[in-house]
Amino acid sequence: MNEAQSNIFLYLIVFIAILFGAIVFVVIRSQIKKDKKAPEVTAGRDAEEAVPEVTQTKTQIQIPVDEKKPEAVEAEVEPNLHSALKKTEENFFGRIRRAFLNNDKKVVLEAVEEILYTSDLGPGTVEKLLSVVEEQLSGKEMAKIDSVKAALRTQMIDILSPYHPETALEKVSELGKRAASGPTVLMIVGVNGAGKTTSIGKISAQLASQNFKVLVAAGDTFRAAAGGQLKTWTDRAASHSTEGGSVEIYWPENTTDPSAVAFDALTKAKSLNIDFVLLDTAGRLHTQSHLMEELKKVKRVMTKVIPEAPHETWIVLDANSGQNALLQAKEFNQALGVSGVILTKMDGTAKGGVALGVVDQLHIPVKLVGIGEKIHHLKSFDYKDYVDSILG
Ligand SMILES: Nc1nc2c(ncn2[C@@H]2O[C@H](COP(=O)(O)OP(=O)(O)OP(=O)(O)O)[C@@H](O)[C@H]2O)c(=O)[nH]1
Numbered sequence: 001m002n003e004a005q006s007n008i009f010l011y012l013i014v015f016i017a018i019l020f021g022a023i024v025f026v027v028i029r030s031q032i033k034k035d036k037k038a039p040e041v042t043a044g045r046d047a048e049e050a051v052p053e054v055t056q057t058k059t060q061i062q063i064p065v066d067e068k069k070p071e072a073v074e075a076e077v078e079p080n081l082h083s084a085l086k087k088t089e090e091n092f093f094g095r096i097r098r099a100f101l102n103n104d105k106k107v108v109l110e111a112v113e114e115i116l117y118t119s120d121l122g123p124g125t126v127e128k129l130l131s132v133v134e135e136q137l138s139g140k141e142m143a144k145i146d147s148v149k150a151a152l153r154t155q156m157i158d159i160l161s162p163y164h165p166e167t168a169l170e171k172v173s174e175l176g177k178r179a180a181s182g183p184t185v186l187m188i189v190g191v192n193g194a195g196k197t198t199s200i201g202k203i204s205a206q207l208a209s210q211n212f213k214v215l216v217a218a219g220d221t222f223r224a225a226a227g228g229q230l231k232t233w234t235d236r237a238a239s240h241s242t243e244g245g246s247v248e249i250y251w252p253e254n255t256t257d258p259s260a261v262a263f264d265a266l267t268k269a270k271s272l273n274i275d276f277v278l279l280d281t282a283g284r285l286h287t288q289s290h291l292m293e294e295l296k297k298v299k300r301v302m303t304k305v306i307p308e309a310p311h312e313t314w315i316v317l318d319a320n321s322g323q324n325a326l327l328q329a330k331e332f333n334q335a336l337g338v339s340g341v342i343l344t345k346m347d348g349t350a351k352g353g354v355a356l357g358v359v360d361q362l363h364i365p366v367k368l369v370g371i372g373e374k375i376h377h378l379k380s381f382d383y384k385d386y387v388d389s390i391l392g
């Protein structure tokens with residue numbers, strides 16, 4: 001091998017070495033890159049897999065229970081008049097508020113008129129409230145919604161205040177006339193399914209928890225299951241008695257005459273030193289004149305035992321029946337002289353405005369409001385709270 005040949009051979013070796021070095025460099029570099037990426041990829045996959053795993057684990061440690069918690073808490077939140085009237089507020093003042101977003105007074109007035117007429121208030125009451133809104137719109141400027149609200153509030157308070165105590169009376173025993181001595185008799189009337197029996201159960205529980213002795217008379221001799229339903233309620237109510245309080249039921253078998261039940265119950269109540277007698281009656285339509293006559297007779301018969309009885313006659317009205325509730329109250333009042341209203345099922349109805357109509361047109365006070373199905377879901381009517389609730 002001459003010198004030229006050995007130079008070429010040397011260059012070839014150097015070239016191969018460089019090429020080999022370059023290949024090794026590239027391989028190592030790519031390996032390093034891979035290694036760098038590898039943990040990320042793994043972490044990513046791990047993370048991806050971890051999500052279901054974690055979820056699964058959480059599920060195993062009863063996350064569903066955690067998820068249910070808010071619901072459970074919500075279910076336990078005690079209703080009050082304000083929460084019960086949420087839908088009424090939306091249906092009434094919520095719509096008025098939206099009507100006032102319009103700048104055309106004529107359009108606003110028309111909208112308000114429609115809202116009022118569809119709010120179960122009754123025509124007379126609608127006119128009173130409408131004139132308040134008209135007055136607000138009579139100025140040059142577009143009326144401010146806050147001043148409309150204040151004016152409506154004043155008008156509503158004017159309607160309700162003459163018939164209700166300034167501050168709501170907490171005790172159910174103070175809501176009506178009391179007997180000077182002997183039993184005070186409350187007669188509970190109303191159409192089918194309004195909530196008479198349920199309300200009697202709730203009232204009994206309150207009275208018994210305030211140390212009173214209560215006798216509940218099963219005057220619904222018409223419906224087969226009525227006595228049993230009343231018994232369930234009186235048992236429930238009895239469990240709320242204080243030591244001095246009690247709840248008993250007078251439920252004679254095979255009696256079909258409600259007057260006889262009322263007569264015997266009052267006689268028994270007198271002899272047992274009962275404080276309150278609550279008389280349940282069968283539901284009836286205000287249009288069924290023979291059944292209205294039956295109630296008149298029950299009332300008459302009671303005076304033979306206690307001349308002032310019943311001390312109070314309360315009609316139970318289902319708030320959902322809207323304007324029909326007004327008609328019911330009117331007819332029962334004409335037949336019996338109703339002294340108070342128990343407005344039930346205020347929870348969940350958008351028709352709570354009916355209280356205003358009843359008071360305005362019939363001048364009968366609302367004594368109690370039903371805001372749920374549980375035994376303590378009956379509250380004294382607080383008219384200011386009511387007005388503030390429906391005006392939001
Ligand atoms: N949500 C709600 N339900 C109520 C209220 N008051 C009564 N109820 C329900 O209304 C239904 C009828 O109640 P009852 O007490 O049986 O009515 P009633 O007037 O005695 O019915 P009759 O004896 O058939 O005429 C029942 O399912 C009650 O739970 C209330 O304030 N709110």
Ligand SMILES: [Mg+2]
Pocket residue numbers: 196197198220226280281283
């Ligand atoms: Mg009943």
